[in-house]
Amino acid sequence: MKNKTYSFTFSLTFVFASLLITSFVSIILYNYFKTSSDLYAISKNVNKEIRNTVIEKTIAQLEKVATHLKVLCKADNSSDILKNKENTLKIMWEQLNSDETIASIFVADEDSNFIQARRKPAFATRVIETYENTRMELFEFKNSDYTTRAMETYISTYNPLTRDWYENANQKDTFYWSGPYIFASTGQTGITIAYPNIDEYGKKTKVAAADITVDSISDFLRTQTKVVGGDLILLGVNNEVIAASFLDKIDKQVNGKIITLKELPLEYYGGFAPLLASSPLSGDYVDTKGDEYIYDVSTFPTTFSKRWSLVTFVKKDTLLASVRNTVNEMLLISFVITVFFLSIIFYVATKISSPIIKLATAMQHLQKMNLDINIEDNSVIKEIKVAQNSLMSLQSGLESFKKYMPSELVKILIQTNQEAKIGGSEKHLAVMFTDIESFTTISETMSPEDLMIHLSNYFEELVPIIMSHKGTVDKYIGDAILAFWGAPLEIEDPCLVAVEAAIAMQKRLEIMNDQWEREGKPRFKTRIGIHFGPTLVGNVGSHERLNYTIIGDSVNIAARLEGINKNFGTKIMISEVVNTHIQQRIATRYVDSILLKGKTEETKMYTIEGV
């Protein structure tokens, strides 16, 4: 399995970006959910209080009117309401003026006499009494100071005794509360409260009642929408919409009857009715448009005669709007910070990785034994600097090492990831042996130091020629060089290359000798012998110290050939086998034949023409 690798900059940036984004997202998410649930809780509490306030206000409002009715009955202890009608009307008038929710207040006795003070369509008092066996109605339209503006009188068709409020109250001993309905006279929503007066003998003598508008509750609910964060609906026992914060925006009656919850338009919780019937008193409601609401229901206390209920709807979006805004802001801020940080991280990562990348590149070069590279040591990071320095040492070490070992060998060792081991193999190699004529004589004329320098210069000129011709220098033996072609690198036509190298060496030496002579240094006449044959090549020595070297007859023959130059005054002597390999390309000349040591047949020797 191959491990996937990533660039340093990418890894570093990726890690930091992941960390940053993860932490930001975690914080934002935590914040969002925590704040949301807190908000839900706060909103629930606030709304509960508001619902209770509305309920209390409504009850107080209605019960205040109930008290008015008692007062009205007690103020006139006569069973004939007409006896004190002026006084009764004055009280009614005061009550009407003291409380805007009273649309009308009225009293009827058993003789179906009727007295009323009403607010709409105009302030008026109304008396129905029997005159000459005819029930006559007298309206007095009033100015705000109770002075009369106009009167109207006609035969009445109204009989209070057949009215719901009278009949119901008369059957009870206490207050009768009607359900909510639409007042025919004004179109307002309201209820009627009726109170039966019972005299000291326990006899019901008259019924006082009042029409109370609840439209003002809608007004009040509307003022609470901001606090609640949504709409409020006051529902009757049969889910009639008695009041709602949005009631001014819709038709509050259907066929003259008060609109019920399920008749509400869909955009105003029309779909809520089934949920209310089946569900607990709070929960989630999704309308047809997909808007989500949290609803809560509070029921009127049992002390109140009607089990009305008040529902609040809070749109989740509205509730969470501020949180969402905050989240959006946080996201934006996080994004900006992340981008800012990432650019810093990218810059730092680049700064750190650039020397590491250069190091890696340098190492790759070293692996290929390309030692001629520039390694920087400019990193400010200690560890990288150490690595740079080590690599530089390695570079110079390899540089030196290369001088002791054939660099190709080292390259092979490095590239094949092998350790040098004792052992060798027989290969057909071209073996070259060189020697300087009369070196001993020359050496006696020079100081050892000058000699070493001169000799070194000599090697300096020749060895590169061998190496550039892909030859391997085995060793220096005094002034002699042993070199071979065909190992460790397999090369094509080793003999030809070896001979070409020999020619190049001799040519170079001509030039150098002239120069040395001008410098007053002695000339070196070099003789070269080249043979080609099976040769043992490999690592020889102890485990601590190995030599990559060749052993065998070929070496001796090459040395022999070199020595024979002396007899024929030639500079390069090659064996017959070498000649066979190169004679198509290089002009050679037969010199002689000799019987080589250990051979039964003579070997022909050739020299190179023109050298």
Place this chain on the structure above:
Amino acid sequence: MKILIWLLISTVILMGNEEKILKIYNYNDYMANRVLIKFAQEHKVKVWYELYENNSVLNEKITQEKEGFDLACPSANFIQSYIQKGMLQKIDKTKLPHFTNLQFSILNQSYDPENLYTVPYFWGTLGIIYDTSKTKPIVSWHDLWRKDLQNSILIGSDYRDVFGFTLKSLGYSANSQHPDEIKQAYEKLLQLIPNIKAIGSNSVPKYFLKDGFSVGVVFNGDAKMVIEQQAIFSYVYPKEGALKWIDSFVLLKNSKEPELAHLFLDAILEASTSAMIAEEVGYATPNKEAYKQLNEKTQKNSIIYPLQTILDKSEILLGVGECNDLYKEYWDRFTKEYENTKKGTK
């Protein structure tokens, strides 16, 4: 289309069934409600009875000709111009068998010499009422300008009444048609402003019984009501002469129910009905048969029925022809001045 036909049919049915409405326009506190109820009951009609505070309001409303009232009850000074403008219908006395109940002396006044248009309803006087415990005796119109009466007087909102007593205080006729005299009256009226506490003609007794007013220029009916409850008040006929007025019912030209109106007029001329109204309203009835049915206390009440000598000295408010506009103009200037002064002192 069907709906339209139904609408048409139901409208026709409704119109056919529509009960008749008699529309009456009258002063406030000037009728017994039972009379209206009785009339509606007897004739199975609806009675619409609207009230006004003073003749100016009446004048404005019926000259606009929109209201469609059948009957109204203006004071004598308006009648001549209404007749001249053709705003009234003649009254068919053959339909008023009780017309003969009216006393002769009230009939055939200069503004309607043959009583072709008017049926006298009530007459009375305009005098001064004052709290004898708080105020030094008042004997003349001129006394109203006394310094000790600062911010204590109620005057009415009818400009002819107010100019009437001011002209009287200057020794002129209350019906003066001399611009110079009217101007003098206006200037004198301005001097009365510091003494005026209120201008109003609605629920006049309340000002004295509830609101603590001690002096007022009031009709005798209102004075009677106050004095019946607070004997400390006194009603005086100023020595320059009181103002006398006569209010009469007229049949308006735009009446939709003239038959019903005649029925109503006859009903209130009937002695017992007329007496009932007179007892309730507290003014002097011109109905001699009704007078006989009044209780003795009322008959002998000198506030309602003053001595002949006092009546001889008093003057009936009559029409002033073209000068009427001058009166109105001065009145407007006066009320503006009055309101500004009141605002300033507040």
